[in-house]
Amino acid sequence: MKNNLIVSGSPHIHKEESISRIMWTVAASLVPAGIAGVIIFGLDALWVTLVAVIAAVLTELVFEIWGKKKITALDGSAVITGIILAFNLPPNVPLWLPIVGAVFSIAIGKQVFGGIGQNIFNPALVGRVFLMASWPKYMTTFAKPFSCDAVTGATPLALLKEGKLLEHISYLDLFLGKRGGCIGEVCILALLVGAAILLIRGYITWHIPATYIFTTAAFTYIFGAPQLFGGDWLFHILSGGLILGAFFMATDYVATPLTARGQLIFGVGCGLLTAIIRLWGGYPEGASYAILMMNAATPFIDRYTKNRIYGTR
Amino acid sequence: MNLQEFLTIFISAVFIYNVILSRFLGLCSFIAISKETRPALAMSSAVMFVIVMSSAITWFVYRFLLIPFNLTYLRTISFILVIAAFVQFVEMVIRKVSPQLYRAFGIYLPLITVNCAVLGVAVLNIDMFFMNGKAVAGSFYYSVFQGVCVGLGYTLAMLLMSGIRERLELCNIPRSLKDFPLAFIIASILSLSFMGFSGFKF
Amino acid sequence: MKNFIKEFTKGIIRENPTFVLVLGLCPTLAVSVSVVNGIGMGIAATFVLLGSSLIVSLVRDFIPDKIRIPCYIVIIATFVTIAELCMKAYSPVLDRALGIYVPLIVVNCIVLGRAEAFACKNNFRSSFCDGLGMGVGFTLALILISAIREFLGSGRILGHTLIKGFEPVFVFGMPSGALLVIGLLLGFFNLLKNRKT
Numbered sequence: 059m060k061n062n063l064i065v066s067g068s069p070h071i072h073k074e075e076s077i078s079r080i081m082w083t084v085a086a087s088l089v090p091a092g093i094a095g096v097i098i099f100g101l102d103a104l105w106v107t108l109v110a111v112i113a114a115v116l117t118e119l120v121f122e123i124w125g126k127k128k129i130t131a132l133d134g135s136a137v138i139t140g141i142i143l144a145f146n147l148p149p150n151v152p153l154w155l156p157i158v159g160a161v162f163s164i165a166i167g168k169q170v171f172g173g174i175g176q177n178i179f180n181p182a183l184v185g186r187v188f189l190m191a192s193w194p195k196y197m198t199t200f201a202k203p204f205s206c207d208a209v210t211g212a213t214p215l216a217l218l219k220e221g222k223l224l225e226h227i228s229y230l231d232l233f234l235g236k237r238g239g240c241i242g243e244v245c246i247l248a249l250l251v252g253a254a255i256l257l258i259r260g261y262i263t264w265h266i267p268a269t270y271i272f273t274t275a276a277f278t279y280i281f282g283a284p285q286l287f288g289g290d291w292l293f294h295i296l297s298g299g300l301i302l303g304a305f306f307m308a309t310d311y312v313a314t315p316l317t318a319r320g321q322l323i324f325g326v327g328c329g330l331l332t333a334i335i336r337l338w339g340g341y342p343e344g345a346s347y348a349i350l351m352m353n354a355a356t357p358f359i360d361r362y363t364k365n366r367i368y369g370t371r
Numbered sequence: 372m373n374l375q376e377f378l379t380i381f382i383s384a385v386f387i388y389n390v391i392l393s394r395f396l397g398l399c400s401f402i403a404i405s406k407e408t409r410p411a412l413a414m415s416s417a418v419m420f421v422i423v424m425s426s427a428i429t430w431f432v433y434r435f436l437l438i439p440f441n442l443t444y445l446r447t448i449s450f451i452l453v454i455a456a457f458v459q460f461v462e463m464v465i466r467k468v469s470p471q472l473y474r475a476f477g478i479y480l481p482l483i484t485v486n487c488a489v490l491g492v493a494v495l496n497i498d499m500f501f502m503n504g505k506a507v508a509g510s511f512y513y514s515v516f517q518g519v520c521v522g523l524g525y526t527l528a529m530l531l532m533s534g535i536r537e538r539l540e541l542c543n544i545p546r547s548l549k550d551f552p553l554a555f556i557i558a559s560i561l562s563l564s565f566m567g568f569s570g571f572k573f
Numbered sequence: 574m575k576n577f578i579k580e581f582t583k584g585i586i587r588e589n590p591t592f593v594l595v596l597g598l599c600p601t602l603a604v605s606v607s608v609v610n611g612i613g614m615g616i617a618a619t620f621v622l623l624g625s626s627l628i629v630s631l632v633r634d635f636i637p638d639k640i641r642i643p644c645y646i647v648i649i650a651t652f653v654t655i656a657e658l659c660m661k662a663y664s665p666v667l668d669r670a671l672g673i674y675v676p677l678i679v680v681n682c683i684v685l686g687r688a689e690a691f692a693c694k695n696n697f698r699s700s701f702c703d704g705l706g707m708g709v710g711f712t713l714a715l716i717l718i719s720a721i722r723e724f725l726g727s728g729r730i731l732g733h734t735l736i737k738g739f740e741p742v743f744v745f746g747m748p749s750g751a752l753l754v755i756g757l758l759l760g761f762f763n764l765l766k767n768r769k770t
Contacts, residue, residue, distance in 0.1 A: 490679065552756045
């Protein structure tokens with residue numbers, strides 16, 4: 059009964075949107091990339107994704123029952139966390155890996171901060187770097203595309219790091235996803251379809267993805283080759299988890315800056331860190347780490363890009 | 372002595388072996404003072420100053436007193452004394468010269484004597500830049516530069532943490548995790564994300 | 574006698590330096606990769622605590638109040654140097670594993686904290702018990718943390734494999750794992766405390 063009497067500040071505009079509607083739309087926008095992943099890597103990719111989603115939702119449920127909170131496990135946010143975590147895993151991992159990762163994501167990445175809307179870091183990425191640090195063996199063995207048996211191949215970025223030439227991978231192959239990699243990151247076409255849905259519905263804005271991708275491209279173009287201004291920037295955009303990261307992970311509502319100006323800074327920071335780790339770091343791909351580090355800087359960015367209230371200083 | 376060496380020191384001291392998140396030096400002050408940004412910043416600048424100065428001073432003490440007189444086993448005692456005396460001296464100078472500055476971070480100065488980061492960096496410099504009782508080429512510059520970088524790493528961790536914890540004030544955190552436990556968990560996630568720089572080669 | 578036992582036991586649970594006072598965390602987290610390291614650090618710290626508590630309580634009447642902290646530090650540093658040299662002589666492996674964290678016992682807040690809060694106000698018998706209690710409490714906490722970390726991080730305890738087929742969670746051997754373990758343990762103890770009240 060008492061929930062019917064809501065007192066809140068103006069403006070009192072009623073909108074059809076609700077958290078769960080936005081979340082489910084975001085989840086739906088990830089489906090094309092998931093389908094592409096299943097086509098490319100086979101049913102393994104589907105099982106990994108399903109298991110991660112179920113584990114994430116159950117963990118959320120357990121924590122909410124335990125903490126005697128309102129049950130919001132099915133509002134779609136846990137589902138997104140599960141999907142994004144799975145999309146960042148190689149398709150041929152043992153199935154306990156996504157379970158552990160999803161439990162860690164929800165428990166340490168989200169619930170300890172008080173649940174939905176209060177996490178500092180993107181939960182899925184917390185789970186991902188945890189898995190990366192804990193079981194590097196599984197996290198860096200990738201299946202070759204379109205081969206049902208577990209033939210291991212390396213990602214294009216890993217090959218680049220080892221100094222092998224990449225002449226047999228064309229830009230078109232990279233765009234369509236015919237390469238080794240994590241489940242959801244390989245098919246750029248499908249990711250762009252999903253991103254277009256979100257952009258058209260206005261659920262994400264262009265600020266973070268555009269600055270993120272542009273900064274990475276510019277930095278790798280300038281410093282990516284032995285001589286300045288000779289890097290293969292298109293390759294860097296199309297490979298690794300950059301597109302997935304830029305549109306779906308760096309745009310997390312809670313863990314990113316609120317103002318447009320803050321989001322531009324956030325995007326540039328992500329782009330710089332990603333490019334630096336890719337070019338000189340020990341890991342071939344740095345998108346997850348870059349986004350996490352910028353998540354940590356978000357409260358700070360917010361503080362200095364706050365919109366000035368008219369008439370105040 | 373070349374640029375590459377300095378860059379390696381920079382990246383490893385600020386990110387990979389971040390003084391707080393990876394070496395755990397100065398963890399007590401980190402957890403205690405990172406609740407708000409302003410004191411965190413004051414503490415960081417004070418720590419940075421003391422670390423840089425004491426890196427230089429302890430280098431001289433080690434190079435020109437302890438090694439020639441074969442007293443290297445007195446390293447711990449002599450370093451902590453030198454640092455304590457230096458901090459005391461700075462406190463007195465600041466109080467005399469600028470009461471304003473003293474109010475801003477004077478209260479943190481006595482704490483810094485027992486901040487493990489200061490002694491830790493001094494000992495680390497000796498371990499890293501002295502080989503078989505001899506200073507390696509350019510070791511003085513390396514030591515001071517490492518002091519600067521460790522100070523930067525401390526400041527970075529402090530600023531990130533204080534920003535996050537200020538925001539957490541508004542969050543509905545489980546009661547048992549409030550304050551210390553959550554601060555450690557956040558530090559753990561920060562440490563995980565800084566691992567992205569591991570294996571850095573320029 | 575009863576009094577001394579009280580001084581001794583308070584350091585183990587009620588005022589446990591690690592979990593209740595949350596002091597001296599840098600060595601706790603840095604060396605707790607394996608139980609052996611944990612025990613080694615615990616013994617070294619206990620030795621320093623005992624020695625410094627004893628000496629500080631004996632000379633407390635002669636030390637001018639103004640310069641008491643530097644005096645305590647010199648006393649502590651002396652014991653740390655003794656511990657350091659003994660460790661170098663008798664257990665070079667442990668010395669290498671503990672690295673710079675042995676000299677850093679000097680600035681361990683527990684040691685100076687006990688000198689300042691207890692030993693300078695009490696006679697040497699209670700100070701001795703207090704130091705011993707705190708040392709044992711610290712060692713037990715270290716053993717707990719390092720056991721958790723060694724088991725999860727390498728699947729072994731004291732070098733023995735416990736569960737066959739357990740895939741070690743490497744992260745617990747790393748710094749971030751240490752921070753996570755201490756955070757969750759503190760949360761767990763808070764939970765127990767909150768349940769009770």
